[in-house]
Amino acid sequence: MRAAGYIPRWLIVPAVLGLLFLLVPLTALIARVEWATLWSDVTSEAALSALALSLGTGAAATAVCAVVGIPLALLIARSPARTAALLRAVVTVPLVLPPMVGGVALLYLFGRNGWFGFLALPFTTTAVVLAQVFVALPFLVLAVEGALRSTGVEFERAAASLGASRATILRRVTLPLAAPGIVAGVVLCFARAIGEFGATALFAGNRPGVTQTMPLAIYTAFNGAGVSQGTAVALSLLLLITAVAVLLLVRGWRPGVGR
Numbered sequence: 426m427r428a429a430g431y432i433p434r435w436l437i438v439p440a441v442l443g444l445l446f447l448l449v450p451l452t453a454l455i456a457r458v459e460w461a462t463l464w465s466d467v468t469s470e471a472a473l474s475a476l477a478l479s480l481g482t483g484a485a486a487t488a489v490c491a492v493v494g495i496p497l498a499l500l501i502a503r504s505p506a507r508t509a510a511l512l513r514a515v516v517t518v519p520l521v522l523p524p525m526v527g528g529v530a531l532l533y534l535f536g537r538n539g540w541f542g543f544l545a546l547p548f549t550t551t552a553v554v555l556a557q558v559f560v561a562l563p564f565l566v567l568a569v570e571g572a573l574r575s576t577g578v579e580f581e582r583a584a585a586s587l588g589a590s591r592a593t594i595l596r597r598v599t600l601p602l603a604a605p606g607i608v609a610g611v612v613l614c615f616a617r618a619i620g621e622f623g624a625t626a627l628f629a630g631n632r633p634g635v636t637q638t639m640p641l642a643i644y645t646a647f648n649g650a651g652v653s654q655g656t657a658v659a660l661s662l663l664l665l666i667t668a669v670a671v672l673l674l675v676r677g678w679r680p681g682v683g684r
């Protein structure tokens with residue numbers, strides 16, 4: 426039988442309070458859903474435009490993160506301890522910074538007077554993707570790096586001793602062993618990308634059909650413009666459902682789940 430542990434019973438009270446603090450606001454959100462108009466709210470032109478833009482840019486940002494993030498995670502996982510710690514700290518910075526700071530940084534990099542201002546990227550759909558990459562990349566890198574470290578290098582050494590090339594080892598050994606972490610990282614990255622607000626608002630703006638993603642549509646609605654508040658609540662519910670689905674998918678790919 427699995428050990429239940431011996432935590433003091435009085436800890437149950439603050440634990441339940443913490444759980445309620447997370448669940449009650451979500452319950453209040455669900456209670457405000459206008460079920461009679463839910464379908465029309467979700468399928469309105471503004472809502473569908475924001476949804477399509479969120480999913481499209483989120484998918485593009487996730488693809489970019491996978492292309493650069495998996496190699497970065499591999500570099501961190503196979504670097505010496507001090508180098509890995511430094512690289513991991515750099516990757517973690519966007520997680521602890523307010524997203525607005527990321528938006529300001531991107532403006533100074535790609536804005537009119539920025540280092541790459543000639544590209545004219547701010548307030549375009551491409552800017553949405555770049556903002557999402559900035560905030561979502563750490564989720565993929567850290568998830569994949571953790572999976573790579575947990576697999577170790579013993580199988581890679583065994584393959585090398587049998588004459589396999591570095592590319593073959595990566596393709597046939599390293600990546601298959603880290604597959605659960607890669608899937609988890611990709612899913613978390615996508616979820617973070619479609620939920621991004623702060624950096625997108627500053628760097629890409631809030632143009633319907635061009636840069637107005639679901640979080641921006643929700644914000645606009647509650648400030649009295651754009652879609653109705655009913656649509657905002659409906660989109661909030663849709664984002665909530667997406668988050669729950671992401672967590673369930675990640676849990677399903679975690680090694681040892683269900684044992």
